[in-house]
Amino acid sequence: xxxxxxxxxxxxxxxxxxxxxxxxxxxxxxxxxxxxxxxxxxxxxxxxxxxxxxxxxxxxxxxxxxxxxxxxxxxxxxxxxxxxxxxxxxxxxxxxxxxxxxxxxxxxxxxxxxxxxxxxxxxxxxxxxxxxxxxxxxxxxxxxxxxxxxxxxxxxxxxxxxxxxxxxxxxxxxxxxxxxxxxxxxxxxxxxxxxxxxxxxxxxxxxxxxxxxxxxxxxxxxxxxxxxxxxxxxxxxxxxx
Ligand code: IPE
Ligand code: IPE
Ligand code: MG
Numbered sequence: 001x002x003x004x005x006x007x008x009x010x011x012x013x014x015x016x017x018x019x020x021x022x023x024x025x026x027x028x029x030x031x032x033x034x035x036x037x038x039x040x041x042x043x044x045x046x047x048x049x050x051x052x053x054x055x056x057x058x059x060x061x062x063x064x065x066x067x068x069x070x071x072x073x074x075x076x077x078x079x080x081x082x083x084x085x086x087x088x089x090x091x092x093x094x095x096x097x098x099x100x101x102x103x104x105x106x107x108x109x110x111x112x113x114x115x116x117x118x119x120x121x122x123x124x125x126x127x128x129x130x131x132x133x134x135x136x137x138x139x140x141x142x143x144x145x146x147x148x149x150x151x152x153x154x155x156x157x158x159x160x161x162x163x164x165x166x167x168x169x170x171x172x173x174x175x176x177x178x179x180x181x182x183x184x185x186x187x188x189x190x191x192x193x194x195x196x197x198x199x200x201x202x203x204x205x206x207x208x209x210x211x212x213x214x215x216x217x218x219x220x221x222x223x224x225x226x227x228x229x230x231x232x233x234x235x236x237x238x239x240x241x
Pocket of ligand 3: 014016
């Protein structure tokens with residue numbers, strides 16, 4: 001299936017736990033398999049010319065999970081970072097972490113910083129990993145940053161102070177795993193994103209599933225509050241309308 005890829009895709013990578021439970025495996029095995037799925041998805045996005053991929057890896061609410069699952073996720077992140085960075089560099093992927101770093105351990109923080117520094121010069125794809133991220137937290141931290149600097153709070157300044165302030169808003173937000181909710185992901189930036197939900201569990205989300213989502217996105221009409229007629233009208237008559 002071929003269609004023009006969105007410039008910025010965001011994904012709620014959900015369903016790792018259920019994938020593992022169905023196989024009588026511990027939930028952390030699902031998260032491990034989820035890393036493989038992310039690697040495949042990043043490659044696919046590079047090939048398809050996607051400029052920005054933003055993924056939800058750990059929410060501010062995920063701290064409420066059992067302790068062993070949380071520590072398993074932290075260890076997995078540190079190990080994945082040291083293993084994956086050389087290939088990310090080879091593929092031209094620039095890593096960037098979004099979220100509150102203060103609550104992370106020194107080892108995790110150091111891992112994030114090392115990976116960001118090692119990939120800083122890459123230009124093929126920006127990979128934003130939301131880790132200890134919450135959309136509400138993002139809005140509050142942006143407002144606080146502006147207040148501290150004594151700057152006016154308006155839509156433009158607040159948007160620019162958010163964690164994704166330097167990239168265009170997501171065109172397409174995909175959620176795997178069957179749930180149809182945002183779960184405190186990009187609350188501000190999702191204002192006009194196209195939403196796509198699928199039942200596929202994240203470890204099973206492959207290139208074909210990505211292409212199906214992109215093809216569906218290609219069928220959507222993004223009106224941004226206008227009418228269909230306005231979108232079809234040539235620029236001159238649009239001005240008159
Ligand atoms: C998403 O998969 C990954 C994280 C939230 C860390 P889940 O772990 O939420 O998987 P399910 O929803 O329980 O299947
Ligand atoms: C959202 O999934 C967070 C991530 C994928 C990292 P959850 O599994 O935490 O969301 P809820 O609890 O089902 O809403
Ligand atoms: Mg889940």
